[in-house]
Amino acid sequence: MHPSEIRTRAIALYDRFTHEGRDRRRFMRELTLLxxxxxxxxTLLAAIAANPAAAAIVAEDDKRLKAGMVQWDSAPGRAMRAYVVDPAAGPGKAVVVVIHENRGLTPHIRDIARRVALAGYTAVGVDLLAPDGGTPADEDKGREMIGKLDIAVTTRDAQSAFTRFAADRKAGVVGFCWGGAMVDRLAVAGAHNLAAAVSYYGPAPAPEEAAKVKVPLMLQLAGLDSRVAQTAHPFAEALKAAGKPVIVHDYPGVHHAFNNDSSAERYNADAAKLAWDRTIAFFDRLLNG
Known part of the structure; x- marks a missing residue:
């Protein structure tokens, strides 16, 4: 079998393991056979899985930024927290909430928040595992915790970040994988001052939900990501049919999580840069008026 085919099959195996709750022993048996x-x-798994120790694109101590953890309650007694990053010169022109993948508020997602802040926004990297003790260091544990969340309650937790940080400013939201799906839910449910939403390769709601979408939506999709495509494309068509503002970008030949530079085998630098430039341009157009 050609190495590129082994790589593609291995990524598909990993995707099923991390998103469909497959047993780790079975996954490793299948990966070993492959x-x-x-x-x-x-070795293959190390290259596919996100590496928490991967170098950040924007350093934690970048002098152009001010960053720290902020806590609040999304409901009485329900503690939330977020990694909040501002330009060093002062609060951003608008707020962008950053929603993590299915492992929680990882170093990579904090790095994404810093990139958002460098574009001139107040970035709020929300930890949606905070009410359950926060994002753990063990990524398998993080996925297990994500799988047990009550999505309706977690959506309200996410909405609370907009109420807390975007009281008097427009807000956008961007999310990746599980976070991309949460972005779609927020586009349907709405949030305080939410004016623009960008979903990266997130499984989409049922097409029937499209008519409820309240904000302009951008969908960033990976061409080789058949799992997400089977929900995202019908949802996009339903959005268009309902007259909702939606932009769909499909990046051919790239895998799910192509934006995640901490995953060597799935990251695609060209697609990631193009998608990021489009994301920031979308926010600049809709949040700066």
């Missing part, structure tokens, strides 16, 4: 040995499987 790779040819346990050692080769471990």
């Amino acid at each position: 790779a040819g040995s346990a050692a080769a499987a471990e």
Whole structure:
């Protein structure tokens, strides 16, 4: 089997493991058979999975920014927290809430928040696992915790970030994978001063929900991501049919999580840059008026 085919099949296996709740032992057996040995499987997995120790694009101590953790209650006794980043010169022109993947508020998502702040916004990297003790260091544990969330309650937690940080400013939201799906839910449910939403490769709601969407939506989709495509494309068509403002960008030949530079095998630098430029231009157009 050609190495590129092994890589593609391995990424598909990993996607099913991380998004469909497959048993880890079964996943490793299948990956070992595919790779040819346990050692080769471990090497392949290390290149596919996100690496928490990967170098950040924007350093934590970047002098152009001010960052810190902020806490509030989304409901009485329900503690929330977020990694909030502002330009060093002062609060951003608008707020952009950043919603994490299915592992929680990881170093990579904090890095994304810093990139948002460098574009001139107040970035709010919300930790939607905060009410359950916060994002754990163990990513498998993080996925397990995400899988147990009550989505209706978690949506209200996400909405509370807009009430807390965008009381008097326009707000946007961007999310990735599980967070991309949450972006779609917020576009349907609405949030305080929410004016623009960008979903990266997030499974979409049922097409029947499209008529309820309250804000302009941009969908960033990976061409090789058939799992997400089977929901995202029908949702996009329903949005168009309902007369809702939607922009769909499909990046051919790239995998799910192509924006995640901490995953060597899935990251695609060209697609990630193009998608990011489009994301910031979308926010600049809709949040600065």
